[in-house]
Amino acid sequence: MIPSAFDYRRASSLDEAISMLAEGGEDAKLLAGGHSLLPLMKLRLASPSVLIDIGGVRDLSYVRDAGDHIAVGALTRHLDVHESEVLRSEVPVLAHVAGQIGDPQVRHRGTIGGSLAHGDPASDLPAVCLALRATFVLRGPGGERQVPAADFFTGFLETALARDEVLTEIRFPKMREAGWSFQKFGLRAQDWAIVGVVAVRNGHTGVALVNMADTPVLASAVEAAVAGGASAAEAAEHASDGLDPPHDVRSSREYRRHLAQVLVRRALEESGV
Ligand code: FAD
Numbered sequence: 001m002i003p004s005a006f007d008y009r010r011a012s013s014l015d016e017a018i019s020m021l022a023e024g025g026e027d028a029k030l031l032a033g034g035h036s037l038l039p040l041m042k043l044r045l046a047s048p049s050v051l052i053d054i055g056g057v058r059d060l061s062y063v064r065d066a067g068d069h070i071a072v073g074a075l076t077r078h079l080d081v082h083e084s085e086v087l088r089s090e091v092p093v094l095a096h097v098a099g100q101i102g103d104p105q106v107r108h109r110g111t112i113g114g115s116l117a118h119g120d121p122a123s124d125l126p127a128v129c130l131a132l133r134a135t136f137v138l139r140g141p142g143g144e145r146q147v148p149a150a151d152f153f154t155g156f157l158e159t160a161l162a163r164d165e166v167l168t169e170i171r172f173p174k175m176r177e178a179g180w181s182f183q184k185f186g187l188r189a190q191d192w193a194i195v196g197v198v199a200v201r202n203g204h205t206g207v208a209l210v211n212m213a214d215t216p217v218l219a220s221a222v223e224a225a226v227a228g229g230a231s232a233a234e235a236a237e238h239a240s241d242g243l244d245p246p247h248d249v250r251s252s253r254e255y256r257r258h259l260a261q262v263l264v265r266r267a268l269e270e271s272g273v
Contacts, residue, residue, distance in 0.1 A: 003041035010053045014139065014166060017054050021164045022141055024050040030166065031055065032075060032114035035106055060113070060168060063087055069135075069171045074113025079104075081112055091172045093132070093180040093200055097124050100182065103190040113167045116152070119159040119215065121246075124184065126153060126216030127198040131206035134172050140165035153215040178202040179272035183263040184210070187250070194251045195259040197239075199267035207267065212245045212260055222264055232273045236265035 009024075011017035021028050029048035031037060032055060040046040054060070060075035063084040070090050072081065081087060082099035101107055101115075101124055115125045116136065128134075129149040136147045141164055152160045161167060179201040184193045196210030197219075205226040207219040221238035239260035247253045 001042045003038075004044060004047040006041075006048055007050045008053065009050060011057060014054075014057055014060060014168065017052055017057060017166055018139065018141055018164065020050075020052045021166070024052060026163065028052060028163075030117075032111040032117075033077065033109040035102075035110045036114060036118040036120065054166070061111075065090065066171070069173055072112055072170045072172065074116075074167045074169060075111050076113075078102075078107040078110045078112065078115075082107065090174045090176075091132070092175060093182060093198060094125075094128050094172060097128050097182050097198065100124060100184055102192075106190075112170060116170065117159060117161055117167050119153050119155075119157050121153075121156070121213055121216050122192045122211045123216065124182075124193065124196055124198075124210055127196060127208035127210050128182075129170065129172075130208035130216060130218050131198040131200045132172055132175075132202060133204070133206060134170050136160075136167060137169040137171065138162075138165045139168045144168075146171075150218065153217075156214040158215075173202060175200065175202050179270070181267040181270035183267045183270075185259055185263060195245075195256050195263060197260070197263040197267040199264070199271040199273075201271050201273070205268075205271075205273060207264060209239070209243070209260060209264075212240060212256060213243050214246070217243065219260075219264060222268075226268065226273055232265050232268035235268060235273065236261050239264040 027049035031053045060073040062073040064071045078098045087095040134149045184196040193210045200206045207222045221241035225235035240257040245256035
């Protein structure tokens with residue numbers, strides 16, 4: 001439970017964090033809320049030689065109405081996402097899901113950018129980004145680039161972020177009156193989802209799954225079925241098509257497949273399919 005020795009550096013600006021990443025070499029890691037990285041370090045599943053603390057870069061903590069989308073700074077904490085009046089009005093599914101993450105301690109420390117950059121298939125916020133077709137803004141020494149959520153999660157705990165890049169902002173389309181639903185099945189209120197589903201009806205019907213693959217994942221077969229005129233029950237039968245869900249102490253693969261079907265049906269019905 002004691003991490004390997006590491007150097008600790010504190011960045012006071014985004015530019016400083018990018019320079020420190022470049023100087024830190026292969027093993028440098030950013031530290032945001034620390035709620036995913038520090039447990040990995042204590043278990044020695046991660047042993048960065050340098051930790052670059054970006055928790056003090058407060059100008060990366062914001063929610064802004066940018067006209068055609070809502071921009072959320074990567075260091076915005078889950079609690080601030082949950083309580084944002086702008087998000088409650090314009091992207092209510094995001095505000096709601098942020099309020100279902102872990103417990104109050106986790107929501108006070110964890111950041112939206114840390115959750116997405118971690119790329120854990122069991123996390124809830126990646127599913128919101130996938131279902132809503134959000135866009136991620138990444139900044140590195142070569143400048144800024146934008147990556148659609150569907151291209152961001154590349155493998156188990158792996159993302160499109162280069163070693164020297166920082167996730168700075170996430171852009172969400174406005175939802176206005178769009179229907180939505182979040183279904184999270186766990187044994188206790190503050191637990192990670194055994195399976196979760198986010199559905200939105202925002203021009204398209206977007207459906208994404210939590211803990212059903214080795215990455216956060218879209219339920220593409222469900223989306224195609226709905227687009228083809230299927231009912232919620234018919235579309236839900238395709239919930240785990242093409243997916244190989246994990247099996248662990250909390251659930252077998254078969255139980256996850258069953259849960260996905262039940263939860264996708266509920267999510268589609270609640271969101272208005
Ligand atoms: P950190 O732990 O600081 O960083 C995570 C990773 O992202 C690191 O690799 C870091 O280098 C990288 N990183 C951080 N910020 C950036 C950035 N801006 N740019 C590039 N890389 C970056 N999550 C859920 O979704 N649902 C839950 O129910 C849930 N329950 C939890 C319960 C407990 C007890 C705990 C400890 C965590 C839980 N979490 C849950 C995870 C929580 O949401 C974390 O806060 C989140 O996953 C990571 O955010 P962080 O800011 O703590 O990131």
